Amino acid sequence: MNPLVDPAPRGPLLGVNIDHVATLRNARGGAHPDPVEAALHALRGGADIITFHLREDRRHIRDEDVSRLREQVRAPLNFESALTGEMLELIERARPRMACLVPERRQELTTEGGLDVLGQLPRVREACARLAAIDCRVSLFIEADPAQIDAAVQSGAPCIELHTGAYADAVEAGDQATAQRQLARIREGIARARAAGLQTHAGHGLTLRSTPVLAAMPEVRELHIGHALVGHALFVGIEQSVRDFKACIESAAARPAG
Ligand code: PXP
Numbered sequence: 001m002n003p004l005v006d007p008a009p010r011g012p013l014l015g016v017n018i019d020h021v022a023t024l025r026n027a028r029g030g031a032h033p034d035p036v037e038a039a040l041h042a043l044r045g046g047a048d049i050i051t052f053h054l055r056e057d058r059r060h061i062r063d064e065d066v067s068r069l070r071e072q073v074r075a076p077l078n079f080e081s082a083l084t085g086e087m088l089e090l091i092e093r094a095r096p097r098m099a100c101l102v103p104e105r106r107q108e109l110t111t112e113g114g115l116d117v118l119g120q121l122p123r124v125r126e127a128c129a130r131l132a133a134i135d136c137r138v139s140l141f142i143e144a145d146p147a148q149i150d151a152a153v154q155s156g157a158p159c160i161e162l163h164t165g166a167y168a169d170a171v172e173a174g175d176q177a178t179a180q181r182q183l184a185r186i187r188e189g190i191a192r193a194r195a196a197g198l199q200t201h202a203g204h205g206l207t208l209r210s211t212p213v214l215a216a217m218p219e220v221r222e223l224h225i226g227h228a229l230v231g232h233a234l235f236v237g238i239e240q241s242v243r244d245f246k247a248c249i250e251s252a253a254a255r256p257a258g
Pocket of ligand 1: 017019053080100102141161202203204205206224225226227228
């Protein structure tokens with residue numbers, strides 16, 4: 001069985017985003033904590049995919065981290081990047097199993113909003129073709145907006161990752177009305193993507209509280225989680241944190257929502 005293609009019997013695969021380990025390292029300018037070591041620990045805890053975002057400003061992951069991840073990590077790597085010529089060349093050089101194209105703004109604290117696929121369809125289409133040519137599976141990080149999903153279909157990307165930030169933030173804030181509204185939007189997006197033959201992933205802002213609903217949706221094939229998982233790791237260690245998120249995913253998937 002190929003876990004990247006066949007339906008996941010135990011819920012969506014978990015992509016562990018290690019950016020925040022690099023943020024902590026960079027705060028002191030030294031080598032610790034090492035995001036590559038964090039990736040190896042995450043794999044021991046059961047991570048399926050290692051996700052990282054090489055930002056244009058290199059504020060967390062750096063070019064040398066990417067080389068070391070390539071050398072040391074035997075699991076699939078998911079290279080998140082902005083849609084720029086420089087980044088596409090770096091992906092072509094690194095040859096990760098998968099890439100996720102995201103929007104990037106210099107001043108943002110984290111990736112805000114989804115990629116505007118509709119507004120730059122020819123560029124996105126060209127990037128998807130370039131990455132497909134090196135056997136790199138492309139996912140587009142977008143809002144659950146019907147027009148963006150339709151544009152993603154037009155781009156030739158095989159996958160989308162739906163932005164779950166607004167849903168997850170509402171769950172954390174205890175704002176049930178917003179959480180339900182955002183969830184309905186995500187569900188509609190998933191149904192639209194599925195009808196068009198796109199594989200759907202989800203991520204951003206997910207915590208142990210907001211993950212189960214998404215993990216219970218059989219159409220969601222991957223979840224990409226960073227901040228909450230690395231934060232939880234401060235108290236329980238990274239292997240255990242990954243185990244806790246995997247257990248949360250697997251128990252939700254075992255009782256799918258109707
Ligand atoms: N998915 C994508 C495309 C992202 O850009 C990020 C943040 O880097 C995540 C998932 C993970 O978000 P968080 O760190 O909030 O879990």
